[in-house]
Amino acid sequence: QVQLVESGGGLVQAGGSLRLSCAASGRTFRTYTMGWIRQAPGKEREIVAGIRWNGSTYYADFVKGRFTISRDNAESTVYLYLQMNNLKPEDTAVYYCAATTVWGTAPSDFRSWGQGTQVTVSS
Numbered sequence: 419q420v421q422l423v424e425s426g427g428g429l430v431q432a433g434g435s436l437r438l439s440c441a442a443s444g445r446t447f448r449t450y451t452m453g454w455i456r457q458a459p460g461k462e463r464e465i466v467a468g469i470r471w472n473g474s475t476y477y478a479d480f481v482k483g484r485f486t487i488s489r490d491n492a493e494s495t496v497y498l499y500l501q502m503n504n505l506k507p508e509d510t511a512v513y514y515c516a517a518t519t520v521w522g523t524a525p526s527d528f529r530s531w532g533q534g535t536q537v538t539v540s541s
Contacts, residue, residue, distance in 0.1 A: 420444035420530055422515045427535030434505050434539070440498040440515030440532055447530075448491035451522040452498045456511035456537075463525040466513070467500065470521070480508075505539045513537050 426438040438454065453468035467477045467487035475487055484504045490497040498515055513535050516528035 422517065422530055422532035424513065424515045424532045424535040427513060427537045429538045429540065430505055432505060432507055432539055432541050435501070435503045436505065436537060438500040438502065438513055438515075438535060438537075441495055442498060442515065442517060442530070442532075443495040445517075445530070447496040447517055450496075450517040450519055450530075452489055452496065453516050453518070453522050453528060454487060454498070454500045455514045455516050455525050455528065456509075457514070457534075458508075458511040461511075463514075465522070465525060468522050469498070502537070505537075507539045507541045509537060510539050511537060 421444050422442045424440045449471050451470050454466040455463050456466050457463045469475045469487045469489050486501040488499045515532040517530040518528045520527050
């Protein structure tokens with residue numbers, strides 16, 4: 419059974435920090451590219467950051483220098499993290515953990531998704 423379960427969202431003031439976590443199991447996710455994708459109300463989904471199986475990372479321009487993605491490839495479960503610092507009101511969105519067997523340059527590349535966790539940043 420494939421499961422991606424996010425946690426760590428919440429309400430924070432602008433300038434604050436949050437750390438999102440995701441536990442992915444049910445497939446050999448340690449060989450997958452994992453990513454964080456967000457969707458704000460009335461907007462399309464957009465990639466925030468991605469990390470390949472070997473640890474190489476990429477970030478959207480709007481989070482560079484503020485967010486850090488990381489992963490822990492355990493035997494049966496991959497743990498994915500997103501450390502978010504200096505949060506801004508425009509970061510408010512539902513954040514999804516997702517996985518793909520390809521590089522993952524667009525949300526449509528990702529085939530396995532979590533249920534999402536809400537991040538709200540107040541001004």
